Amino acid sequence: MSENNNSIYNKALVFTVVALVVILVGTIVTVFVPMMTTAMHPKLENVTENPYTPLQLAGRDVYQKEGCINCHSQTVRPLKADVLRYGEISQPGESAYERPFLWGSKRTGPDLARVGGLYSDEWQKAHLINPQHFFPKSNMPKYPWLAEKQLDPVEIEKHAKALGLKYTQEDINALNGLTELDAIVAYMQQLGTYVENTHAVLADEAAFEQATNPYLNNQEKIDRGQEIYDLLCIGCHAANGKGSAEGYDVTNLTFAEALPDYTDGMMFTTIANGIEGAMPGHLRFMTKDDIWSVAAYVRTLAK
């Protein structure tokens, strides 16, 4: 080859230019050409150019700062199991104004695309400060410093301006005295709420109105119920069903005293469907059999 003086391998400048052109072909076709298509600029009618309140914007910054993306994705895939676990498939228009996109690439923790409204604000705050209180075996770090860091309205105003988001001075001033914890929870509570989130499985409450728990006297099922309770329920409802201890402000979960008023059917549908904004539904990842088992165990707590 080297005998041929006209060879590109003898001409460094030509070689460099040709290499650049070769690299640019795929770049232009897969990155820049799509930018010119409308499919890459999808819009949802209800996702406006200003999808965040100032507090939510500040919370998104905190989400970026703490590297939440290292463990949490924000994309529900069009796969049966994803939809069952997380809800409605992520739609292109939902992230139309996201700079950058925060879809993520790892689920050490669960996907958060539809976490908005799944839990109460109080639960989210308490969970961020001490995740192990709710899930003793969780590996999520504790984030106590979020509650101590005051937001800086002047800085957030700069961020809003850069993104072209228009807020009134009143909106900005309202951030005074709020913390990063308030902000990140506000951000999370709006995640996925621009699309109506119909979970694939919901228990039909009317159908269970007259149902009776088949496992009330079945010790094997009650033991199974305790196993599940200790893994999933104990964080909010404590070991005795008398609400959360350790001074967390999620104590309005006391159900032991209220149990006699609960029919078996009401217990089933509450566990299955959850309570909007307070308790997530569990039918997505518990069989009906397991729900009856937990309910049977819970009955033993009232005794």
Place this chain on the structure above:
Amino acid sequence: MKEISGDSKIVMGYIYSALFWGVIGLVLGLLISAQMWSVSFNFGEYFSFGRLRTVHTNVLAYGLGITAEMGAFYYIIGRLTKRSLIFPKLAVFQLVFFNIVVLVGTLSLFAGYNQTLEYAEFEWFVDLGVVVAWVLFAINVLGTILTRKEKHMYVSLWYIIATIVAVAVLYIVNNLHIVASLGKSYHLFAGLNSANVEWWYGHNAVGFLFTTPILAVFYYFLPKSTGMPIYSHRLSMLSFWSLIFMYLWTGAHHLVYTPLPDWLQTLGIVFTILLIAPSWGSVVNGYLTLAPDWSKLRTAYLAKFFIAGITFYGLQTLQGPTQGLRAVSSLVHYTDWVPGHVHMGTMGWVVLTVTAAIYYITTRVYKTEIYSETLANTHFWLVLLGQIGFSITMWITGIRQGLMWKSTNVDGTLTYSFIETLVGNYPYWMARSVFGVIFIVGMLVFLFNFIMTIVKGKQNLSNQ
């Protein structure tokens, strides 16, 4: 007393810097591996997983990877162009400057200044520094190549030129940001385009920081350390052009099943499969180079580093494309399978090839033999064991978790709550930390051997 040449000092300066950052990056890697199985290894704001994982990847990519490549490139260019560096003082300035950039970048990531684009986390003020350093690097590399004394450019120079050009394009485009304040900027591209640009960058960062530069090193040092010429020049050409052409089309395989338009996902997957051919072109070329005399694996201690390295590269470039397929992606994406995959490339291909090159460079620069071949062999086997153990445990737990996420009951509900799928990872994550310790011990053996070789070389020089 004799001294080593100015250019050699520059090369060694880059190697020292790379190893300094390497130690920090590896120790942090071990720490975050422990944070995965015990939350008690998180130490407050600056040492929590969310911050540290970002520091780990960036310190190793920029501090260890790029710095070592800069040193290796300057060494290779010095030989293949048959002349000294065109701007030696600029290379020294670039070394100091780039170290400052990596230091500022690292501290800023600890503090939470994070663009949240994977492998492009550095904020805009660090990006400016990276770009300046890269331009200085390009001026020196291209300037030296353009004024070379050897007319024909050997394969390694092709890969060096491609690396210089591609990284510049990738880094600048993906880091186009709207600056909001001193510490904060937002991606110029929004939504789907933000995702598409980022993974075009992200996948090609792997391509042009961990593939082409390491191939440049491989094509130079394999023949040098074994005395055997590369098997086929024609195959080198074919592999080179098809590799740098196809790589840029593949980024969307990171976005399978996301809201990105389906045709872009499919196009990315197709080119990912095609990419097996040029990747294996280099693998086959490497194997057949040694084919006339496999006993070199016994007699030339560095040969096994390069052959094991290219084997990991071959496995990596088969496993990667299979992961891109929709069916496989639906099972392993978002699980620990992926870190298992990535670390086979970094801990296997990159580390084995680069550490072998450093042995070779050091012995040549100081005109001496290696301090201990036995220690080099120990280093090799420990790194090999640590890497294989790391990846295999992650593949197992990735498949295990992927299957648990998908599992449904007879009534159509999910079998496992998320926390149940998580706690099953702990034994595997603990095992991974053990293999990480083995890997790091291997790297410490390497460091010791490297330092003792320099000590020996300096003694020889002063005795002359």
